[in-house]
Amino acid sequence: MSALPALTIAPADKTELDLTSIRADFPILRQRIHGKSLVYLDNAASVQKPKAVIDAISECYSGYYANIHRGVHLLSERSTMAYEGAREKVRAFLNAASTQEIIFTRNTTESINLVASSFGGSAVKAGDEIIITGMEHHSNIVPWQLLCDRMGAVLKVAPFTDTGELILEEYERLLNSGRVKLAAFVHISNALGTINPVKMMVDLAHARGVPTLVDGAQSVPHLTVDVQNLDCDFYAFSGHKLYGPSGVGVLYGKQALLDAMPPYQGGGDMISVVTFEKTEYADLPNKFEAGTPNIAGVIGMGAALDWLNAIGLDAVAAHEQQLLDYATAQLLEIPGLIIMGTARDKAALVAFTLQGVHPHDIGTILDREGIAIRAGHHCAQPVMQRYGVPATARASLAVYNSRDEVDALVKALWKVKELFA
Amino acid sequence: MNDLRDLYQEVILDHNKRPRNFRILPQPTHHADGVNPLCGDRISVFLDIDDGVIRDISFQGAGCAISSASASLMTEALKGKPVNEIDHLFDAFHTVVTTDAECPKGLGKLSVLAGVRDYPSRVKCATLAWHAVRAALEQHKQPVATE
Numbered sequence: 001m002s003a004l005p006a007l008t009i010a011p012a013d014k015t016e017l018d019l020t021s022i023r024a025d026f027p028i029l030r031q032r033i034h035g036k037s038l039v040y041l042d043n044a045a046s047v048q049k050p051k052a053v054i055d056a057i058s059e060c061y062s063g064y065y066a067n068i069h070r071g072v073h074l075l076s077e078r079s080t081m082a083y084e085g086a087r088e089k090v091r092a093f094l095n096a097a098s099t100q101e102i103i104f105t106r107n108t109t110e111s112i113n114l115v116a117s118s119f120g121g122s123a124v125k126a127g128d129e130i131i132i133t134g135m136e137h138h139s140n141i142v143p144w145q146l147l148c149d150r151m152g153a154v155l156k157v158a159p160f161t162d163t164g165e166l167i168l169e170e171y172e173r174l175l176n177s178g179r180v181k182l183a184a185f186v187h188i189s190n191a192l193g194t195i196n197p198v199k200m201m202v203d204l205a206h207a208r209g210v211p212t213l214v215d216g217a218q219s220v221p222h223l224t225v226d227v228q229n230l231d232c233d234f235y236a237f238s239g240h241k242l243y244g245p246s247g248v249g250v251l252y253g254k255q256a257l258l259d260a261m262p263p264y265q266g267g268g269d270m271i272s273v274v275t276f277e278k279t280e281y282a283d284l285p286n287k288f289e290a291g292t293p294n295i296a297g298v299i300g301m302g303a304a305l306d307w308l309n310a311i312g313l314d315a316v317a318a319h320e321q322q323l324l325d326y327a328t329a330q331l332l333e334i335p336g337l338i339i340m341g342t343a344r345d346k347a348a349l350v351a352f353t354l355q356g357v358h359p360h361d362i363g364t365i366l367d368r369e370g371i372a373i374r375a376g377h378h379c380a381q382p383v384m385q386r387y388g389v390p391a392t393a394r395a396s397l398a399v400y401n402s403r404d405e406v407d408a409l410v411k412a413l414w415k416v417k418e419l420f421a
Numbered sequence: 422m423n424d425l426r427d428l429y430q431e432v433i434l435d436h437n438k439r440p441r442n443f444r445i446l447p448q449p450t451h452h453a454d455g456v457n458p459l460c461g462d463r464i465s466v467f468l469d470i471d472d473g474v475i476r477d478i479s480f481q482g483a484g485c486a487i488s489s490a491s492a493s494l495m496t497e498a499l500k501g502k503p504v505n506e507i508d509h510l511f512d513a514f515h516t517v518v519t520t521d522a523e524c525p526k527g528l529g530k531l532s533v534l535a536g537v538r539d540y541p542s543r544v545k546c547a548t549l550a551w552h553a554v555r556a557a558l559e560q561h562k563q564p565v566a567t568e
Binding site: 356357358359360361364365368375376377381384390391419420 | 424425426428429434438459460461462463483484485486487489540542543546
């Protein structure tokens, strides 16, 4: 395993968040649930939206909405500018080389399916191999299984340790077969919180000529992603985990690869000339954006990036890391509580089991205390199977969470123990 | 906590901790699996039916307190009952966990699960074992799902 990055305490002016002001940006956080203050700790499933995002969507529909890329009228021009402006914001957010490399989709799942169908459908043949890891979300398993079934290819799975760290040697061994056409892996595990060494994983794959896809659904809200530095070939994420609306996702792809890939879906907006004999496809990124997209949603995601950039991802990460350390220490005080996923490099979530209490019962009892957590298999059933549990409870953090909320969680878990004693 | 006690009554907590008839029948006449794909809960039910009467019934599996206790209470309620009473009992039970209707007579201990009606997301937990029994009687080869 590689050495951990040195722990550095950033200057106070960079990391100190004005939590009161941040929380005030989220109208939904003001409500009460079952008579208690809402403590929202289900952020890895979907995060709440700041007023700036809600306003941006509302302004689009009430001020300048029209279809994009086609009208000569003013509203269409304004909508097109706002939509393409959001694409530039995403490009800058990822430090991609060009907006042509930013494809808007519905969500991470669709981004991965696009690559599986278009890239996989043309590059993968019978007997070829695709590598994933044992800690993938179903969305980075099933598209590859479908592809493998269709092509007669084989899915290989790189295992992880009891603490939830990928076994890099095994990953490297799988890469050595000479038949691997793509390595697809999660940046941050939604079930364990593990931050994978994706830069190293990309380098190892590239050393053998294997392209890579990174599932960034859980990482973009918590750490800075620079796709040129990572050098990954594809990077997929969703807007709704990034303080943006649901129904919008992003696929970043290297231009040379995207250029060579066939379209994913056919329709309007993705063509340059259509006759009944032959169709010429539009250039990137439109080639992969058939049909009227989620215009207001994309604009809302652009607003979310502005909002997040104003706080600064470094400050977000520092705040969440402190909170994670605090939550981990507090939770471990509870007898019978076992944390699943204790990787050295870990982000903003704690998955756990409590002896003698099923996670669903924990979830129901916490809900009555106003606390929202996830209980279940987290769309990562192979991870549950790896640990031999049917489900876990998961508290996942966002920038607006506070120590008081962690205290409320811990207090409620003591109540769970009391009830089930 | 008071309203939580309505859901997690002592009888339920007791059956969760010490489920009755929690074993595999060696030679069941009927058997089926029930799964709740949303949460991954899975239980198997085993029945020994002779001459239209449930001579023995048992279950195995992993689930939350509500699904485990419901399965346990169900096995107690059904043991010795004629098969043709199952549907009637399940209907009555379903009414109790999904509506505000008064508890029908004859439900016995099963009525402790009435608190589930205030927790719509947990109705599937309470009915999982019953769906499995129904599937067993219909000789389903595939596990029956709550979804």
